[in-house]
Amino acid sequence: MIGKKRVFFNLSINRSIIFSVIILLLTPIFLLVFLFSQPARSESINLTPLTLELLQERISNPIVRDGNFTVDLRHMQIDLQQENSLFNSQFYRLLRKELQKTGSQPLALDLSNSLILGDFLGNELGLRTPLYSQAIAPIFTLPEQKQLEDLRSVCLRSLISELPLSQDCSSLIISKPTVPGEINVFRGSLILIETHFVGKVDFSNSFFLQYLDLKGSIFEKESHWNEARFSRNVQFSEVDFQEITNFKGSIFFNKVRFRKSLFKKLANFQDVNFISTSDFSQATFQDTVDFRHGQWWSNGNFSKVRFFQTVIFTKANFDEFLFFTEAIFEKLVTFREAEFHQSVNLRNASILNQADFSDAEFNQSAYLYVPGLSFNSNLAKILGNPGEIGNRLFVPNLQGNTNVLRNLVQNFRQLQQIADANQLDYTKEKLLLKRDYQRLFSQNINKISLKSFIRLGFSETQAKSIIRYRHQNKFKNKRELLKIIDIDYLTYLHVSPQITVSENLSTFKWLILLLHWMGLILLLILTGFGTNFWLVIGVGMLATTYFGFIFWICDALSLRLYTSNKSQENKSQENYCRFKIQIILKKYETISMIISFILLNTISLTAIFRNSDNPCLTLACLFIILVPVPVVLLYKLYIQGHFEILREVSYFTEDGSMRQLRLLIGSLPIIPRYPMFRERFMPLLWERRWNWLNYYDFSLSNLLKIGFNDVRLRDKNLPGVISILAWYQWSLGILYITLLLWTLSRTIPGLNLLIYLK
Numbered sequence: 001m002i003g004k005k006r007v008f009f010n011l012s013i014n015r016s017i018i019f020s021v022i023i024l025l026l027t028p029i030f031l032l033v034f035l036f037s038q039p040a041r042s043e044s045i046n047l048t049p050l051t052l053e054l055l056q057e058r059i060s061n062p063i064v065r066d067g068n069f070t071v072d073l074r075h076m077q078i079d080l081q082q083e084n085s086l087f088n089s090q091f092y093r094l095l096r097k098e099l100q101k102t103g104s105q106p107l108a109l110d111l112s113n114s115l116i117l118g119d120f121l122g123n124e125l126g127l128r129t130p131l132y133s134q135a136i137a138p139i140f141t142l143p144e145q146k147q148l149e150d151l152r153s154v155c156l157r158s159l160i161s162e163l164p165l166s167q168d169c170s171s172l173i174i175s176k177p178t179v180p181g182e183i184n185v186f187r188g189s190l191i192l193i194e195t196h197f198v199g200k201v202d203f204s205n206s207f208f209l210q211y212l213d214l215k216g217s218i219f220e221k222e223s224h225w226n227e228a229r230f231s232r233n234v235q236f237s238e239v240d241f242q243e244i245t246n247f248k249g250s251i252f253f254n255k256v257r258f259r260k261s262l263f264k265k266l267a268n269f270q271d272v273n274f275i276s277t278s279d280f281s282q283a284t285f286q287d288t289v290d291f292r293h294g295q296w297w298s299n300g301n302f303s304k305v306r307f308f309q310t311v312i313f314t315k316a317n318f319d320e321f322l323f324f325t326e327a328i329f330e331k332l333v334t335f336r337e338a339e340f341h342q343s344v345n346l347r348n349a350s351i352l353n354q355a356d357f358s359d360a361e362f363n364q365s366a367y368l369y370v371p372g373l374s375f376n377s378n379l380a381k382i383l384g385n386p387g388e389i390g391n392r393l394f395v396p397n398l399q400g401n402t403n404v405l406r407n408l409v410q411n412f413r414q415l416q417q418i419a420d421a422n423q424l425d426y427t428k429e430k431l432l433l434k435r436d437y438q439r440l441f442s443q444n445i446n447k448i449s450l451k452s453f454i455r456l457g458f459s460e461t462q463a464k465s466i467i468r469y470r471h472q473n474k475f476k477n478k479r480e481l482l483k484i485i486d487i488d489y490l491t492y493l494h495v496s497p498q499i500t501v502s503e504n505l506s507t508f509k510w511l512i513l514l515l516h517w518m519g520l521i522l523l524l525i526l527t528g529f530g531t532n533f534w535l536v537i538g539v540g541m542l543a544t545t546y547f548g549f550i551f552w553i554c555d556a557l558s559l560r561l562y563t564s565n566k567s568q569e570n571k572s573q574e575n576y577c578r579f580k581i582q583i584i585l586k587k588y589e590t591i592s593m594i595i596s597f598i599l600l601n602t603i604s605l606t607a608i609f610r611n612s613d614n615p616c617l618t619l620a621c622l623f624i625i626l627v628p629v630p631v632v633l634l635y636k637l638y639i640q641g642h643f644e645i646l647r648e649v650s651y652f653t654e655d656g657s658m659r660q661l662r663l664l665i666g667s668l669p670i671i672p673r674y675p676m677f678r679e680r681f682m683p684l685l686w687e688r689r690w691n692w693l694n695y696y697d698f699s700l701s702n703l704l705k706i707g708f709n710d711v712r713l714r715d716k717n718l719p720g721v722i723s724i725l726a727w728y729q730w731s732l733g734i735l736y737i738t739l740l741l742w743t744l745s746r747t748i749p750g751l752n753l754l755i756y757l758k
Helices: 002-046 052-060 082-099 142-149 151-160 167-173 402-414 418-441 450-456 460-472 478-483 489-498 507-527 533-556 587-611 615-626 628-639 693-704 720-747 749-756
Strands: 063-065 068-072 076-079 108-110 115-117 127-130 182-186 206-208 354-357 381-384 557-565 575-583 652-655 681-683 711-713
Touching: 052 068, 052 082, 068 082, 076 082, 381 402, 402 418, 418 507, 418 720, 450 460, 478 489, 507 533, 507 615, 507 720, 533 557, 533 587, 533 615, 533 628, 533 693, 533 720, 587 615, 615 628, 628 720, 652 693, 693 711, 693 720, 711 720
Parallel strands: 068 108, 076 115, 182 206, 354 381
Antiparallel strands: 063 068, 127 182, 557 575, 652 681, 652 711
C-alpha cells in the first residue's frame, strides 16, 4: 500500500508540474493576443456607425475647416461591404451629388480616423468630365480650368520621351481623338488622416484640384492611384500600404511626401511624373519598387530609405538633384539607361548587393557623390559602362574615404574594368596631393600667432578667441573652430583651405614630404598616375620631336673662326677674332624638318589636350623640363662662341653594318673608343634627301631606347655642349621608359590583373 501511495503521489506531482509548464507557456500568448486585440476593439467602440440619416445630416450641415466647407465624417465606421449594397449605392450617390455642386467654393471631404469596411471606390465621388478644352464642364472656375489644361505640357514631355500616353493625354494632344479621354475631378480637398481602409481603394484616373492628406492612413488591401493627377500638395507620410500599391502613370504637379511610409508589397510607380519635389525620406519598401520611366522634374529625396528587395529606376529621368543619403539597398538597384542632369548623393549609403548604372547618361555636371559609401566589393558590385562610370564617382576628401576608394577600385578590377579602377586610383592620388599640400603649406592653428590669424582672414576679436580656446584645449580638427561663438560659418568656409591641424614636421621630414609632393605632381600631370597611356605617348612624342629638332639645329649650323682687321679709324692695326654661322644642310631638309616638326607636335598636343585633366599645367611642366637646359646649352654653343674649323662631316654617325628595328635599351649616345668597333660607324649622309629622319631616329632611340638605325654621336672633335645635350636626353629617357612601362602595367588588363589581384 505504501508503495502504491508513493507511486500515486509521484504521478500527481508530475501532472501538476506539466500543467504548470503549459500554463506558463500559454499565458504570454494570451496576453499578446489580448493586447493586440485591444486597440481594434477600443477603436471600433469609439467609432460611430454611419447611417443614411446621419450621412444626410452631415452633408446638409458642413463644418468650416481651414477656411473651407467640409463634410465631416470623422471617427465613423462606414460599412461599404457587398452585403450592405443599399447603403453602399446611396453613400456614393449622396456624396457625389454634393461634391459636384456648382459654386465658387468647392466642398471638402474629411474621413479622418474613420474605419471603412469593404472596397472604397474613391473615383466614384469625382465629377467625370472630358479633358479637351471645348468640353470642360462649365462648373469649373477659370483657375481650375487652367489646372486641367496644364496637363498638356506634361503629356507633351511624355510624348517627347517616347513614353506610353494615357487616355487623357491622348485626348489633349490629338486634335480629334477617336475616344475622348475622361477623368474624375475632385474640386475640393480630401482629408484621410489616419483613416483605416479594410478593403480595396480605387482612386485611379482621378484629378485632385486641391490638397490631399492621408497622413498615417492604413490600407489593408490593394490601393490604386494609377493615372491620378495631383494639382496641389499631397501628404502620404507615415502611411501603411499592406498590399500592392499602384501609382502607374500618375502626375504630381506639386510637392508630394511619402515620408516614413511603409510599403509591404509591390509598389508600382512606373511612368510617374514628379513636377515638384518628391520626399520619400525614411520610407521602407519591403517588396519590389518599380520607378521605371519615372520623370523627376525637381529634386528627389530618398534619404534614409530602406529597400529590402529590388529597386528599378530603368530609363528614369532626373532633371535635378537626387538624394540617397544613408539609404540601404539590400538587393539589386538598377539605373539602366537612366538620365542624370545633376548629382546623385549617395553619402553614407549602403549597397549590399548590386547597383547597375549600365548605359546611364550623365550630364557634364552630373556625378555620383559617394563619401562614406558602405560597399563590400566581395559581396556587392557596382556596374557601369567601362571607361565612363569611374569618372562619375566623386569623393571630396581622403579622410574617412580611403576604404571606400579601395573597395571601388577592387570592384572594377574584379570586373576587369581597368580604366575605371585606374581613374579611381588617380582620384585617390589627387586627394593625397591635396592633403600633402595642406600639411606643407597650410597654417597650423595650434601654433600660429595672432597676426597670422588676422592675415588668414579672421578679425582681431576672432583671433583672440581662438588663442584663448587653444590655451585650454588643443584643436584636434578644424571643425572645432565652429565651437567658438565668435566664429561664423562663412568665415570658417573662407579660411578652411588655408589652415590645418597636424603635427609639426622637422626640416628633414618637411623636405622629404616636399619631394614626395613634387614627384606626385609630375606623375599626375604627365601620366595620370600611370592610368593614361595616350597621355604618356603624347608627352613622349613631344619630347622626341623637340630633341630631334634641337639635334638637327646643332648639326645644321656650324661655326667658323676667322680673323679681320679693325676699322682704319683705329690707330693700332691689330687683328681680332670673329666667328660666323654657316648653314651646312640643304633647303629641302630644312623644309622637311620644319613641316614634320609642326605636324608631329600637332599630334602630340592633340593627345595631351584630349587626355590630360589640365593640359596647360602638363605643357608648363614639359616646358620646365625640356626648354631651359637645351636653350642654355645652345646659347653657350652659338652666342658665347664655340670656335672651330668649318667641318665637312656630321656630328652624328650611324652603324652602317645593318638596317633594322633595334631595341637599344643598353646603348649609350656616343660611339665606343675601340677602333674595330668604330669602323662600323660612319657619318650621316648629308646629301641624301631622307637624312633628316636620322635626327628623329637618334632622338627616339635616346629617349625610348628603340630605333631603326643605331645612330650615335662621334667621339672626336665633338663639342662638349652637344654631348651634354645628348646625355641629358638619355637621362630623361631612362625616367620616361620607366614611366611608360609602369603605365603599361596598369593599363593592360591581363598584366594589370596579375599585379593587382591578390
